Amino acid sequence: MIGCLLFSLLPASIFFVASLAFLLGNGFTLMEILRDPAQQSGQSSFLGFLSNIGVWLWVSSTAICFFSLFNSKSSIRGKEMVFLVGTFSSILAVDDFFMIHDRYVDQKLCYLAYALTAGALLVRHFRKIIAVDSFSFILAGTLLALSIGTDLIQSRIPLPYSIVQVFEEGFKFVGGAVWLYFCSQISIDHLTSVKSRVCHQIDTLDHQGL
Numbered sequence: 001m002i003g004c005l006l007f008s009l010l011p012a013s014i015f016f017v018a019s020l021a022f023l024l025g026n027g028f029t030l031m032e033i034l035r036d037p038a039q040q041s042g043q044s045s046f047l048g049f050l051s052n053i054g055v056w057l058w059v060s061s062t063a064i065c066f067f068s069l070f071n072s073k074s075s076i077r078g079k080e081m082v083f084l085v086g087t088f089s090s091i092l093a094v095d096d097f098f099m100i101h102d103r104y105v106d107q108k109l110c111y112l113a114y115a116l117t118a119g120a121l122l123v124r125h126f127r128k129i130i131a132v133d134s135f136s137f138i139l140a141g142t143l144l145a146l147s148i149g150t151d152l153i154q155s156r157i158p159l160p161y162s163i164v165q166v167f168e169e170g171f172k173f174v175g176g177a178v179w180l181y182f183c184s185q186i187s188i189d190h191l192t193s194v195k196s197r198v199c200h201q202i203d204t205l206d207h208q209g210l
Helices: 002-025 030-034 037-041 049-070 076-098 107-124 126-152 161-207
Strands: none
Touching: 002 030, 049 076, 049 161, 076 107, 076 161, 107 126, 126 161
């Protein structure tokens, strides 16, 4: 009961109240804060459907990684990769949901930061990625790079803007799905490795008669 209060009820209540106070203080009305954009605009509930599902992919990747992180007792090195992948996923989720690179931060800086982060992750945990699932990591990176590349040169592509958007958003959506798969593989490997080590230690103690 205490755990439920401390880790769900209390944080959710604080977040809800703090969000209301902050947004009201910045000129938003209660209905603007509480109601879905489709309700406020009177549009279909499917407005921005694929974009919203795309955010779910990043959020799901984050949740899977941190679930495996908090439900294992591996070494710091063992947890590091899962933490970095989960954190990177959460940043992508926030960016996609709030359109950070479209409205608040220069998109080239964001894209450069993402490329450097993915590159550093690959260099830092190259052996682990190769051992678990290098194909999905490379495929996800390639698809997301194609989405970014399309975004950067869209004004030079001799196609209608809507068609260019199909390719840009399509690459990002499918790339997000592949990234989710990669995160699930990393998390499964992390939990399985921890379980295998524990079982091995128990077997060793049994053989020693302890």
